[in-house]
Each structure stands twice: as C-alpha cells, then as structure tokens.
Amino acid sequence: MNARIMGSGKETVILAHGYGGDQSVWDKILPYLAQCCRVLVFDWCFSGAVAHLNLFDPDRYSSFDAFADDLIALVQELNLSPSVFIGHSVSGMIGCVASTKRPDLFKRLILLGASPRYRSPLSLSLSLSLSQT
Numbered sequence: 442m443n444a445r446i447m448g449s450g451k452e453t454v455i456l457a458h459g460y461g462g463d464q465s466v467w468d469k470i471l472p473y474l475a476q477c478c479r480v481l482v483f484d485w486c487f488s489g490a491v492a493h494l495n496l497f498d499p500d501r502y503s504s505f506d507a508f509a510d511d512l513i514a515l516v517q518e519l520n521l522s523p524s525v526f527i528g529h530s531v532s533g534m535i536g537c538v539a540s541t542k543r544p545d546l547f548k549r550l551i552l553l554g555a556s557p558r559y560r561s562p563l564s565l566s567l568s569l570s571l572s573q574t
Contacts, residue, residue, distance in 0.1 A: 442483040442484055442511070443464065444482070444483040445481070445482050446519065447480050447482075448475030448480045452477070452525060453478065453479045453523075453524040454474055455516070455521065455524050456474075457485070457535065457536060458530075459554070460487065463484045463488040466529065479521075481519065481524075505535050508531075508538075509536075510539075510542075512535060512536070513543050516539075523546060524547060524548060525547075525551065526539075526547050526550050526551065527553065528552055530555060531555075533550075533554070534552075534555050536552070536555075537550065537552070
C-alpha cells in the first residue's frame with residue numbers, strides 16, 4: 442500500500458485518496474500537517490501507483506468491506522489508533538465502514554466529497570428482489 446508516515450505529534454491523521462488518484466493528491470498540504478501531526482499517506486490497491494496491480498481482486502473488492510478491512514489492518518499494523526481519518530471520494534465511505542467495524546481505531550472522520558449512501562451487497566440484493574415482486 443506504499444504507506445508512509447511523516448511528521449510527529451500527539452495527533453495522528455490518515456489521508457486516504459479517492460478513486461483514480463494516489464497519495465500524491467495530498468502533497469500540497471502534507472508539509473503543513475506534518476508540522477503538528479503524525480500523518481499517514483498510502484495508496485489503495487486500485488491506485489496506479491501500486492507496483493503490483495495484480496493485488497486488486499475484483500471479487501474480493503466488490504464492496505467497501507474489503508477496503509475497510511485493508512484500512513483496519515494498516516492502522517493496526519502501524520499502531521496508529523485512535524486517528525483522525527480524512528477520506529476523499531470513495532475513501533470517505535470506506536472510512537465510514539471501517540469506523541463502524543472498529544470505532545476504537547478512529548477518533549474523527551472528515552469526508553471530502555464522499556457519497557452519502559452506502560449499500561452492502563445484501564441490501565442491494567434485497568432491494569432488487571423486493572422490486573421484482
């Protein structure tokens with residue numbers, strides 16, 4: 442996931458890019474945040490910046506849950522909880538799912554242009570089956 446931690450401080454901030462981007466979208470604000478916080482940037486497996494594109498399994502990543510599990514594993518591995526999570530676009534919803542699964546890992550969520558709606562595969566299939574009756 443090309444994870445990098447910069448800066449120091451008591452507060453930890455996680456910056457998660459949106460679809461079609463990579464961690465470089467945070468380059469302009471990263472130096473300022475790193476002056477007062479510990480900052481984690483990383484690339485999702487769908488990012489072109491990830492060297493091994495074969496890491497993306499379309500079946501596994503058919504819902505936000507797999508991405509949320511990756512985020513949880515990264516936060517746990519780097520011992521960064523509780524953190525402030527800043528998610529752009531799809532990362533905002535991934536952060537919401539991750540914080541629902543493990544609220545102890547996240548102090549605050551900041552969502553930038555995130556979709557206001559999350560549908561799990563189960564709720565989507567229920568909606569489809571109900572609409573056909």
